[in-house]
Amino acid sequence: MVTSQQLELLAPLSGVLMALENVPDPVFASRLIGDGLCIDPTSQVLCAPLAGVISNLQHTGHAVSITGDNGVQVLLHIGLDTVSLGGKGFTPLVEEGQQVTAGQALIEFDADFIALHARSLLTLMLVVSGESIAPRGLVSELVESGEPVLCVQLAQVEAEAVTEDLATAAQRSAPQDLPNANGLHARPAAVFAQAAKGFASSIHLHKQDESANAKSLIAIMALQTVHGDSVYLSAAGADADQALKVLSELLASGCGETVRAVTVEPSPVVTSEPVATDVLRGVCASPGSAFGHVVQLNERALHITEFASHAQTESDHLKQGLADANAALQMLCDNAAGKAQAEIFKAHQELLQDPGLLEQAYALIEQGKSAAFAWQSATQATSTLFKSLGSHLLAERALDLEDVGQRVLKLMLGVQDSALELPDHAILIAEQLTPSQTASLDTRKVAGFATVGGGATSHVAILARALGLPAMCAMSHQVLALANGTPVVLDADRAELLLNPAPERIQQLTLQRARQHERQQRDLQQAALAACTLDGRHVEVSANIASLAEAEQAVALGAQGVGLLRSEFLYLERNSAPSHEEQVSTYSAIARIVGAEHNLVVRTLDVGGDKPLAYVPMEHEANPFLGMRGIRLCLERPQLLREQFSAILASADLTRLHIMLPMVTQLSELRLARQLLEEQAQALGITTLPKLGIMIEVPAAALMADLFAPLVDFFSIGTNDLTQYTLAMDRDHPRLASQADSLHPAVLRLIATTVKAAHAHGKWVGVCGALASETLAVPVLLGLGVDELSVSVPLIPTIKARVRELDFSACQTLAQHVLGLESAEQVRAALQPLVQPMTALEY
Structure with a gap:
């Protein structure tokens, strides 16, 4: 006999009701965890929707479960992906095992903090014990905390109890370490419990001396597992063997979450492979990887006196400090390994002569301040201004200003930088490093x-790359808490800092670096060879450059031309525009180096927005990446573009000149720019125009490539910006940088669309973004039909060698396959086996 009754559930907080199917999380939206509802909260206290016992309170405070007297289990989950906050923003008001009444306060939370640091504040109330539910039929989408919102249908079954066959002996799986970054929280626990329910056997998940029914979400969450916890499974029943195998593999795969691979063997006598106890993520500033031990760098505070008696003495003191700093910087310029590094310190010398800084400092001295106090005040005020303007570039220049400021201060105060005693293989950790x-x-x-601090385009990043040091920036402040001597693997290519790595990982890294060095030497010896696939497909491998010195280096390393000359290097970090003569001289010198038999692709001025010019007044923009930059800025100030066209055209007879327009999104922009180019050519008596193309770096341009193609001579794809705009992810964002991956299928599909449109009109396509410099990506770019790869200068021999190892027809098949995948991770996994032929050649 079966009878039923209803239980009323109250709204746990105030806010806007949302149906589960509209929640932007497939596990919750599919009701895999349980049925219920979602509320976008307007209050900040989570309250009990029913009376019962707190059966589980997550240690992070973001989720709580209540079991009513009638056996109904309700899970309350505040926000999406809030487990990663580690408890920040949550204040539990109850404890596990505590009896609570309906409407009682359970958890206070900081809505502002969570909204800034988690994916969403959407809060879920789910019935996880299997009962059916019905909404209360509210007339408004707005609810108040404590208002009835759901009815649960209770069933009371009067029948003989079903007992478990205890005679069946339980089998055990091998122990394995959980790869999930936050253990088995609600989402992976729900996936695991659902899979376990597919087996008839009795199954338990064990952690040390605790165990949980593997078919119960609440029981699994109550284990309070964390990353790296050692767990094992036991099962008793007819399908126990299959259950242990399937569920062990599910645990190893992360139960639906993206995790680092962990090797699992289902044999009861084999233990799992050790994994790192933790991983800290950031943004790659300089590629490479290294094993070493943490050395924390802490800049000591300087003692500065505010007031002084004699203004003239202090003025002389500041002048001497500036002169000494200038001499030290000149020495750094003279000893720099390359022009790019020397230019950084020349820019620092310019800062020492900045009239605005000097006026501020000397004015403060006249007011009775000491030279040191005046100089520090002036540099800090300007640095603060730079940081507040919302520009990545200016924020990075603020670091240069602070570096110069400290240099002068130490010289005036007579403070010597003490020699740092470093162990071998030191991995330096700091709030910030100066150039x-x-x-x-x-x-x-x-x-x-x-x-x-810092960014991937900062001067520190440039210097790190020049020194060949792997480096990461935009790390969380957790990195500053690491103890000196902590063993770590700094994997800048993956943007990960692995703490306490397993010995096997260290050995693997050491062997890998030795092989890479051998390969680099071989690629360098063969740099002059053509980039031709095994089945005869020729690919142009050219260089991305921003100076005459890089042009010379590129040609020496086997570049078949220049696929991207970043002309803005002539305009940035100066107080006035370069003269016509200076531009002509620079472009012509580079053209002579490239030669008449190769392409020189000059990109017109790509500044504005995040790269402002001091001598071109611009309004502050809330979102500079979507603002006045590239061709938009140049067409708004056509004289700037006319002058640049005129200077570029002067080198038309010296090389195969190509001109490329950045940030084009509309055909009208292309037509207007072409008109300006034709007018300048006519004024100079030039009858044959250079080739004119556009960068494909905005999805709009890729999607309209079939309309652009008849009007251009070529396309060049800027994968950095194309990825950023396609995925709506800032590539320098500390939490999103690892996901802003140019191998995302959406980006690859836009590349395929561009190539198809170009080839249909007989035009060639290059890739000048960072993806072209990534060896793993070369097969798919070739397979998509890309004609030219324009790469970072030091990587020219490596990319040419990579092309020579590939079969073009196989690359085409591979490219079509990866276009159908659903994530960048899947694409990288599909490309990884193609790295093996390279590895085999290294022995």
Whole structure:
């Protein structure tokens, strides 16, 4: 006999009701965890929807479960992906095992903090014990905390109890370490419990001396597992063997979450492979990887007196400090390994002569301040201004200003930088490194560094790449809490800092670096060979450059031309525009180096927005990446573009000149720019125009490539911006950078669309973004039909060698396959086996 009754559930907080199917999370939306509802909260206290016992309170405070007297289990989950906050923003008001009444406060939360640091504040109330539910039929989408919102249908079954066959002996799986970054929280626990329910056997999940029914979401969550916990399974029943095998593999795969691979053997006598106890993520500033031990760098505070008696004495003191700093910077310029590094310190010398800084400092001295106090105040005020303007570039220049400021202060105060005693294989950790500190690093001791501040385009990043040091920036502040001597693997290519790595990982890294070095030497010896696939497909491998010195280096390393000359290097970090003569001289010198038999692709001025010019007044923009930049800025100030066209055209007879327009999204922009180019050519008496193309770096341009193709001579794909705009992810964002992957199928599909449109009209397509410099991506780019790869200068021999190892027809098949995949992770996994032929050649 079966009878039923209803239980009323109250709204746990105030807010806007939302149906589960509209929740942007497939596990919750599919009701895999349980049925219920979602509320977008307007209050900040989570309350009990029913009376019962707190059966589970997650240690992170983001989720709580209540079991009513009638056996109904309700899960309350505040926000999406809030488990990663580690408890920040949550204040539990109850404990596990505590009896609570309906409407009682359970958890307070900081809505502002969570909204800034988690994916969403959407809060879920789910019945996880299997009962059916019905909405209360509310007339408004707005609910108040404590208002009835759901009815649960209770069933009371009067029948003989079903007992478990205890005679069946339980079998056990091998122990394995959980790969999930936050253990088995609600989402992976639900996936695991659902899979376990597919087996008839009795199944339990064990952690040390605790165990849980593997078919119960609440029981699994109550284990409070964390990343790296050792767990094992037991099963008793007819399908126990199959259950242990399937569920062990599910645990190893992360139960639906993206995790680092962990090897699992279902044999009861084999233990799992050790994994790192933790991983900290950031943004790659300089590629490479290294093993070493943490050395925390802490800049000591300087003692500065505010007031002084004699203004003239203080003025003389500041002048001497500036002169000494200028001499030290000149020495750094003279000893720099390359022009790019020397230009950084020349820019620092310019800052020492900045009239705005000097006026501020001398004015403060006249007011009775000491030279040191005046200089520090002036540099800090300007640095703060740079950081507040919302520009990545200016924020990075603020670091240069702070570096210069500290240099002058130390010289005026007579403070000597004490020699840092470093162990071998030091991994430096700091809030921030200055360009001066980076340039002075002893690469015999320092294996790499990671900083909280900085960006991938900063001067520190440039210096790190020049020194060959792997480096990461935009790390979380957790990195500053690491103890000196902590063993770590700094894997900048993956943007990960692995703490306490397993010995096997260290050995693997050491062997890998030795092989890479051998391969680099071989690729360098063969740099002059053509980039031709095994079945005869020729691919142009050219260079991305931003100076005459890089042009010379590129040609020496086997570049078949220049696929991207970033002309803005002539315009940035100066107080006035370059003269016509200076531009002509620079473009012509580079053209002569490239030669008449190769392409020189000059990109017109790509500044504005995040890269402002001091002498081109611009309004502050809330979102500079979507603002006045590239061709938009140049067409708004056509004289700027006319002058640049005129200077570029002067080198038309020296090389196969190509001109490329950045950030084009509309055909009208292309037509207007072409008109300006034709007018300048006519004024100079030039009858044959250079080739004109556009960068494909905005999805709009890729999607309209079939309309652009008849009007251009070529396309060049800027994968950095194309990825950023396609995925709506800032590639320098500390939490999103690892996901802003140019191998995402959406980006690859836009590349395929562009190539198809170009080839249909007989036009060639290059890739000048960072993806072209990634060896793993070369097969898919070739397979999509890309004609030219324009790469970072040092990687020219490597990319040419990579092309020579590939079969073009196989690349085409591979490219069609990856276009059908659903994530960048899947694409990388599909491409990884193609790395093996390279590895085999290294022995």
